[in-house]
Amino acid sequence: MPQQYETYLVDGVKFPFCKGCGHTHSVRHLDKALAILQRDPTGINLVSDIGCIGLVDALFSGIHTVHTTHGRSTAFGVGIELADGILHDSDLKTIVILGDGGATIGLLHIVHAALLNVDVTVIVCNNYLYGMTGGQHSAFTPYDMVTTTTPSGNIIPPMDICSVAQSCEAGFVARTLATDKNLAGVLAKAIEYPGFALVEIMEICPEYGLKHGGIDGKKLKESIKEQNKPLGILVNRQDRTEFSVQYNNSIDTEAYERLKKKNEFTIKKEYTSSLERQAGVVIAGTAGERVQLSSYLLLNAAIASGLHATQKNDNPVTQGSGFSISEVILNQDEVYYTGIESPDYVVITSNDGLREITANGLLSRCTDETILLVDASLNIEGVKGRIKKLPLRKTFGADRAAVGGLGVCVGGAGIVPRDAFEREIEKRFREEGKKIISKIYELTDAKFFSENA
Amino acid sequence: MTDFLSNVRIRSGNQMVAEGALRAGCKFFAGYPITPASGIYKTMIDMLPGKGGVALSAPDEISALAYCVGASLRGQKAMTATSGPGWALMTETVQYALMTETPVVIAMVQRLGPSTGGATQNAQGDVLLVENCTSGGYTIPVFTPSNPVECYELTHLAFTWSELLRTPVVVMLDKEVGMTSEDVDYMRIHDLTTLSRQRIAQSGNGSNGNVDTYYFEHPEDVPSFVPVGGKIKTTVTGSAHNKAGRLQKNSPETLEVLYHLQKKIDANANQMELVKRDVEDGARTLIVSYGITARTAREAVRRIRKNAEKVSWLNVLSLFPVPENKLRNSLHGIERIVIPEENFGGQYRSVIETLFDDQDIVGVNKIGSMITPDEIIAEVV
Numbered sequence A: 001m002p003q004q005y006e007t008y009l010v011d012g013v014k015f016p017f018c019k020g021c022g023h024t025h026s027v028r029h030l031d032k033a034l035a036i037l038q039r040d041p042t043g044i045n046l047v048s049d050i051g052c053i054g055l056v057d058a059l060f061s062g063i064h065t066v067h068t069t070h071g072r073s074t075a076f077g078v079g080i081e082l083a084d085g086i087l088h089d090s091d092l093k094t095i096v097i098l099g100d101g102g103a104t105i106g107l108l109h110i111v112h113a114a115l116l117n118v119d120v121t122v123i124v125c126n127n128y129l130y131g132m133t134g135g136q137h138s139a140f141t142p143y144d145m146v147t148t149t150t151p152s153g154n155i156i157p158p159m160d161i162c163s164v165a166q167s168c169e170a171g172f173v174a175r176t177l178a179t180d181k182n183l184a185g186v187l188a189k190a191i192e193y194p195g196f197a198l199v200e201i202m203e204i205c206p207e208y209g210l211k212h213g214g215i216d217g218k219k220l221k222e223s224i225k226e227q228n229k230p231l232g233i234l235v236n237r238q239d240r241t242e243f244s245v246q247y248n249n250s251i252d253t254e255a256y257e258r259l260k261k262k263n264e265f266t267i268k269k270e271y272t273s274s275l276e277r278q279a280g281v282v283i284a285g286t287a288g289e290r291v292q293l294s295s296y297l298l299l300n301a302a303i304a305s306g307l308h309a310t311q312k313n314d315n316p317v318t319q320g321s322g323f324s325i326s327e328v329i330l331n332q333d334e335v336y337y338t339g340i341e342s343p344d345y346v347v348i349t350s351n352d353g354l355r356e357i358t359a360n361g362l363l364s365r366c367t368d369e370t371i372l373l374v375d376a377s378l379n380i381e382g383v384k385g386r387i388k389k390l391p392l393r394k395t396f397g398a399d400r401a402a403v404g405g406l407g408v409c410v411g412g413a414g415i416v417p418r419d420a421f422e423r424e425i426e427k428r429f430r431e432e433g434k435k436i437i438s439k440i441y442e443l444t445d446a447k448f449f450s451e452n453a
Numbered sequence B: 001m002t003d004f005l006s007n008v009r010i011r012s013g014n015q016m017v018a019e020g021a022l023r024a025g026c027k028f029f030a031g032y033p034i035t036p037a038s039g040i041y042k043t044m045i046d047m048l049p050g051k052g053g054v055a056l057s058a059p060d061e062i063s064a065l066a067y068c069v070g071a072s073l074r075g076q077k078a079m080t081a082t083s084g085p086g087w088a089l090m091t092e093t094v095q096y097a098l099m100t101e102t103p104v105v106i107a108m109v110q111r112l113g114p115s116t117g118g119a120t121q122n123a124q125g126d127v128l129l130v131e132n133c134t135s136g137g138y139t140i141p142v143f144t145p146s147n148p149v150e151c152y153e154l155t156h157l158a159f160t161w162s163e164l165l166r167t168p169v170v171v172m173l174d175k176e177v178g179m180t181s182e183d184v185d186y187m188r189i190h191d192l193t194t195l196s197r198q199r200i201a202q203s204g205n206g207s208n209g210n211v212d213t214y215y216f217e218h219p220e221d222v223p224s225f226v227p228v229g230g231k232i233k234t235t236v237t238g239s240a241h242n243k244a245g246r247l248q249k250n251s252p253e254t255l256e257v258l259y260h261l262q263k264k265i266d267a268n269a270n271q272m273e274l275v276k277r278d279v280e281d282g283a284r285t286l287i288v289s290y291g292i293t294a295r296t297a298r299e300a301v302r303r304i305r306k307n308a309e310k311v312s313w314l315n316v317l318s319l320f321p322v323p324e325n326k327l328r329n330s331l332h333g334i335e336r337i338v339i340p341e342e343n344f345g346g347q348y349r350s351v352i353e354t355l356f357d358d359q360d361i362v363g364v365n366k367i368g369s370m371i372t373p374d375e376i377i378a379e380v381v
């Protein structure tokens, strides 16, 4: 015969709440609910919040208690339960208890817990105000109620937390009075529910709610009616799957294997680079036109040629419009400084790119040795360096201009072995890659580059 | 040239933070998107579930860290990643982790502030914001990698110290370190030993056979961990408490616990010291740097020495607690310390200045674009 638990409260428990406080009722009912469920105490985890109700953890014995920060109780409870449900497969039951103040400041945590349908029971003890700090009104205070911060009566409509939970697909939602004799049974059902459950307990705070707002037991019932807030079990859905079950079922092992393989791809040194000193390459164009991809191909080719190389990208906060700039640095030795002080090679394929590297000062840092390959459509003046205008956009098309221009630059200047870069183009663009490569040859003016060298 | 026996992949610092976390046994990640830290979130989402862990999105940074702290309370190694604006939201929960002695690692990738600042612009302006985020001024251990291999190793190390000390630990990158991709030779990653928090012995620890959640004998000791949800009752609280986890106001035992939270870190500060040093005999200037500017400084050193001049360089990898001994040991013959930082006030310099008030300490400071090697060289004698 297993042990019988009559109570989970500490021996000779003394409630720290004011006389007549709804919290005392709620805690007693919670204890009765636990006695109904007869769980081993260490199979229960009570997460508490800040405020008068936050004193609840010290009243229980044997169960896990986690006293948290204001409003965050639900989020900590969810974290514990996510780890427990998915990684431990135990049947720990996490109960979060907080006030209307905690539910106000921590509303998003309740919303997300409901959406996830994680196995947490949230008990909101709603007494229309913040008791511990002096009776200030909360988002749950009804119309016209006088509190210490609404001396003329509250003019803001009260939140309906049960409706909020319901609209977030909560599987179990109930609202009862703290004095309702069925409360323990409702709480037991909520805790047992395999998924997110929310119970709103309507309470009075004699110290402030009664003194300032005149909310006694009778007025509480009237105000609930006026707010059109139904009592009882409002939702009890069987169609939602608890989050840890859903999470574990959703894991597509093969997809993760593929990601792992892709991620573990290594680059072998198959070419030899004759690069003599560090080179800084800048590709400037328009977002969505494969600027960053083309420099990624160069990065791969450089590393396959035994070089050290870095790549960094810049674009406006929006990802798919405006400029796109990519910088690649190549060196036989480790690259220390990842910025480009004066660029060695610049490929500009569009006005967006030209404008940006003008504005950020990069163009003004070109030297007489800088090689610039610039789309024929662009006006570029007063820039140091050897400028070659090429019909990049016309020849390769807008979204291949960057890779084409960079190909001309790489091949002509010998930044990395030609074959290495061509292989990357073919890997990425397949059949089309061959055409891109032949156009690169057509546009490469060997004389321009040899004069430069 | 890369090694013949190499294992080279292209990696960003952000990716390597994620991989270092996995190597450390991280089993739980909750993230919220933010440039320039999103790469960590994405990598964890891609890799952690395949390794039997949990990676999921949170609805804000407050939840992200709270989920991680919850998972750690349950006994799992957990991490989240963010940038300055997200860090601002997390500080309440960082303090909760500290107070409840819950291990958790936060990867913090700095960008230009204040406020939302510049999402894609580099900065090292959150150094003091991170370190001084607690009421009471407790030490938050902070590690600062400057390249992908260090990102991997220091994230692994952050887990080690977080577990051993039962306290939140930050791996602090900057946008340049986090988002720059480069060749990474995995053969260069050191052998790493993974350590985990000391768990409670079955017999308990506290008085009269009870287990006190925060029991320690000496203030510098770290309490053995009892997981929430295990077979031994836990009493966890973020309020001032005694060793049993009971809320108490100013009892001698509660004050002892409050001192203990710092003493356990102080007692290990020497062991946590980590720097990379390149000290040259006869050098009169020492460049002290961290994060991306450590690489800039190293390039400056390369150039200075190419000119047959002398200079010493020190890369601080354990930013906090300040590696005071290792710094002091590097000062032989040094007349000037140069500290380049991509913030305008010289945040780490202000900390160093209080420790070495007999030294000539100058900063190289800039925001909006990277400090250049030449700007550092100009300050070196």
Ligand code: SF4
Binding pocket: A016, A017, A018, A019, A020, A021, A022, A023, A052, A127, A131, A132, A204, A205, A206, A207, A208
């Ligand atoms: S202040 Fe109000 S809520 Fe707090 S204990 Fe007293 S009656 Fe209860």
Ligand SMILES: [Mg+2]
Binding pocket: A051, A099, A100, A101, A125, A126, A127, A128, A129, A130, A131
């Ligand atoms: Mg209240």
